[in-house]
Amino acid sequence: LLVSKTILNEYLVAGKEITVKYSIFNVGExxxxxxxxxxxxxxKSSYDIVSGSTKAEWERIAPETNxxxxxxxxxxxxxxxxxxxxxxxxxxxxxxxDFQHGYTSQVGEIYVAQRRDFDRLFSLHLADWLIFCxxxxxxxxxxxxxxxxxxxxxxxxxxxxxxxxxxxxx
Amino acid sequence: MSSGKxxxxxxxxxxxxxxxxxxxxxxxxSSINFYMNALIVSVTPLWLFWKIHQMDPLEFGIIxxxxxxxSTWLVSFAYRNSKYVLKHKFAQKREDAVAxxxxxxxxxxxxxxxxxxxxxxxxxxxxxxxxxxxTFAIFYNNVLYIFLTILFSxxxxxxxxxxxxxxxxxxxxxxxxxxxxxxxx
Numbered sequence: 001l002l003v004s005k006t007i008l009n010e011y012l013v014a015g016k017e018i019t020v021k022y023s024i025f026n027v028g029e030x031x032x033x034x035x036x037x038x039x040x041x042x043x044k045s046s047y048d049i050v051s052g053s054t055k056a057e058w059e060r061i062a063p064e065t066n067x068x069x070x071x072x073x074x075x076x077x078x079x080x081x082x083x084x085x086x087x088x089x090x091x092x093x094x095x096x097x098d099f100q101h102g103y104t105s106q107v108g109e110i111y112v113a114q115r116r117d118f119d120r121l122f123s124l125h126l127a128d129w130l131i132f133c134x135x136x137x138x139x140x141x142x143x144x145x146x147x148x149x150x151x152x153x154x155x156x157x158x159x160x161x162x163x164x165x166x167x168x169x170x
Numbered sequence: 171m172s173s174g175k176x177x178x179x180x181x182x183x184x185x186x187x188x189x190x191x192x193x194x195x196x197x198x199x200s201s202i203n204f205y206m207n208a209l210i211v212s213v214t215p216l217w218l219f220w221k222i223h224q225m226d227p228l229e230f231g232i233i234x235x236x237x238x239x240x241s242t243w244l245v246s247f248a249y250r251n252s253k254y255v256l257k258h259k260f261a262q263k264r265e266d267a268v269a270x271x272x273x274x275x276x277x278x279x280x281x282x283x284x285x286x287x288x289x290x291x292x293x294x295x296x297x298x299x300x301x302x303x304x305t306f307a308i309f310y311n312n313v314l315y316i317f318l319t320i321l322f323s324x325x326x327x328x329x330x331x332x333x334x335x336x337x338x339x340x341x342x343x344x345x346x347x348x349x350x351x352x353x354x355x
Contacts, residue, residue: 116224
């Protein structure tokens with residue numbers, strides 16, 4: 001059996017879900033029996049398990065087939081974490097009683113970013129921009145409307161005087 | 171007007187008033203007005219830095235206060251300079267309309283010497299130019315300040331740490347505003 005452990009997320013953020021996928025490939029010629037997967041890498045002090053389980057079992061994995069298992073976890077705090085390998089145990093064929101043990105690939109060190117750093121980069125902040133626009137409007141609209149009132153008054157007077165002058169000359 | 175006797179130039183009270191009205195110095199009331207408006211416009215971008223750049227007010231409060239005060243001073247400096255340049259332009263522009271308005275307001279049966287009429291026109295012209303130049307200077311500089319702050323903060327300096335982003339965006343915007351206001355046009 002070849003077993004891989006991968007993280008499907010592009011960005012790892014504290015308080016946001018991380019999807020971990022375990023893929024088991026039976027590259028042998030006989031079926032693997034009583035396959036069990038067990039991952040101790042997600043301590044309760046550091047992670048909440050939202051969906052799935054860190055333990056999985058399959059009665060039989062046929063030759064030249066693969067199976068996968070997904071766990072969704074949420075890291076509680078930001079920082080560096082080491083995601084080590086998960087353990088796999090199975091019987092190589094139906095006749096034997098001996099279990100073989102193996103390990104998945106390692107993800108290695110991961111960095112979980114702070115929520116505010118992620119929000120700073122990716123959140124739309126529509127409401128925040130709208131509030132900012134409303135605040136800005138008051139600093140712009142008030143002086144402009146005062147200026148415009150006075151401008152219109154005197155420009156209208158100039159236009160009226162020009163029209164009167166034109167009428168007189170005609 | 172002023173009378174020159176030999177080498178001495180005597181400035182009359184009228185000349186003094188005229189110089190005061192068209193000088194770069196602003197009255198106390200005008201100064202307060204400028205500082206209040208500059209403070210409001212300097213505080214406004216803090217919302218963006220708090221909510222979008224995720225700067226914690228408790229952590230960065232001191233920097234915010236220092237930069238806001240600096241920005242307030244620079245923006246009010248820009249207001250003052252812009253107002254001075256604009257006042258002359260508006261005074262020329264509104265001369266005819268103001269003169270007509272003042273002459274219209276004088277009753278026909280009232281005989282007023284020409285000097286008094288001219289003084290009234292000059293006073294009214296000064297008042298209108300003062301009002302329009304002040305409001306337009308505030309509006310124009312506010313637009314420029316907000317535009318520059320957003321440009322620096324979200325485009326030019328977007329990859330910087332939020333603290334340096336804030337200090338440079340606000341500093342450069344207010345600084346450029348003050349610099350542009352020292353131009354003669």
